[in-house]
Amino acid sequence: MAAVKVKIPGAVIGSRELSILLLTLFLASAAGGEDLSARDWSEMGNAQVKRGEYQEAIASYDRAIALDGYNPNIWYNKGLALSSLGRYEEALYCYHRGSNLQPFDPDLWIARGSALSGLGRHEEALESYSRAAEFAPGDADPWKKRGTVLARLGRLEEALASTEKALEIDPEDADAWNSMGTILSNLGRHEEALVCYLRAIEIEPENPDLWNNRGSALHQLGRYQEAQESYSWAIGLDPLHEYAWHNQGLLVPTLDEETEEAFALLRERIYVETETRNALSGGERPEDGEDNEKLTGWRGLLMIAAIAAAGMISILGGMGRAFHRDPLSPPLNKLIIFTDRSLRRRRP
Template identity: 30%
Template structure:
């Protein structure tokens, strides 16, 4: 006879597991009631051993063939191991035995959602919703289905329904933030979390997501306040410390940011991202030795941390150690060769090393990757001009204007190049265009070509625009 246990403690679970494993060793057949089997199954699931858990379920079904619970657990495990056909077969059997069990349709919906059978998934979720006594998880899964299809407003509606039933559902709180973020509705996100906090002021997750929404709106002081409340409620909330550090950086409060980043180390092991963030703060403070120390810590933890390799290069560049900086810029580029900032730094370093052809090539890559980088276009064309490639400089600025038609700096630079090329009528036409966009920036023309200050035609045209403003 099996002893009469309540299977709700670790000791009692261990007794059941030991007895089950003894049965296997003895190649015998012991009887277990449903609670004992459930406890054994949960034990192997907690050990992340689905194969043994499924083996227990098969024993359980053999002894309790009409117990739907075991068939549903089998379907859940088969689903988690992507054995969807077998899972659906098990659910068909469970549905025959107990057609009013909501979990059957919830699992079916999850499977069909994974298989991109969206209509079947929704149909099963809705059936589960009708039958479920605790439908918050169903609403959550429906929201996931809508997210997969890109219906983010519908997803938000269902996530809110989930939270109305279970306000402690942390996943739903974070998913709402994600949906608002994808939609770019950061103001609505702020309003939602403010209302949520009114009903649950001690929700650290709500304060954290509120902080993130303020951050996206570039309301950094408000974001810091929200992160502080999240930390007050949960003092080991390392993500809140990290994001607070980011907000402080955006306010140029680098010393404070460093201290906040370092506080994360009290609650979780240091990460490459945090070391890199600290390094960037020291870099902004022009404490290059400290910056380099933290960038090196970052790459030691994660050799694929491209920003840290780049940061080391920046610190060396600041110290005019251009050849060394180039080495580290190239290390960053090996990891992320589509990053225009890395190419820009390489172009600049090669220019300083008088490697002009390679610098020109790198600038070409910068503007290919980021055609809205006006500074890169200007430096690119300037280098060509310095190397007596005047027509190429004109062609580059012409392309830059196509990509940035409203930037006056490009037009003024074109005026300078056209005058240098002796194309005076074209130059005056571009001068008109530049003055139409921003007459106050006309000084840029003379900074680049001071000799034009004595050109009376240019002076008269500029006066016409500036006197009318």
């Protein structure tokens, strides 16, 4: 009989319940672990994942698999833990084992596509997402991810159609609206892209990536003051947002004197916010003085400072964020597309 899949909502296990579960399972495992079932080990793995302990979770899933190697959900969850560590080849093996046991499970095909995409194997990822869409045509997620990988392959019109399908199914998906905006931007349709980013912001107003992308569309349309306001809003939400700083820096030559002063204050903020991180570099913060102003002028200084800040954030701590730079975006701006935030862990 096939195992029953149960999604784990994020709010089901609170911190107190999680601590009790971990303590109970730890005491049982410390006694030798002979009395723990595959389900117990799998639950321990799920709890460890919630704590960000991916390596420990993988070991727990291995113990579960040793007791029950025919449960596709355990293979699936182990694959997600491996993917969280960037171990995509090993994750692929887990998804392969899981899909052999349950070949019509769309979640396994979506997870397989995500791992393949992480390896840069976009054609194979497209095939996996297409299989997932075939098995769950009413689920927006595979259509959205299919659109993203089609865009990475340069097949923009097909990407647009797939993302539109996702939005027909779930018009409240901010990720899909953002992806639609990115695809339209790459087609040069910036007015339409702007509408998409605005719709996404209505759904997730506190998401700095969306404000960055809105700024990029405005930037491309020559609406520089509004673009500057969007980039500033993104930085206000996330002072270490390297893409917004980069784009802000490229915008500096278009700004008036009043906006330059405001931007200089923002630059002051980024140096304060990153002071601890920058201590590792051994460098000193550059000062604004008459000599510097004579050498490059205010606009040049601000532009260089913002782009340098973006690079500094990326090198000294911005790595591993939950977004990618869109490889197809124009060189002027950096757009952000989301990764697979919707992969769901399961109970055995």
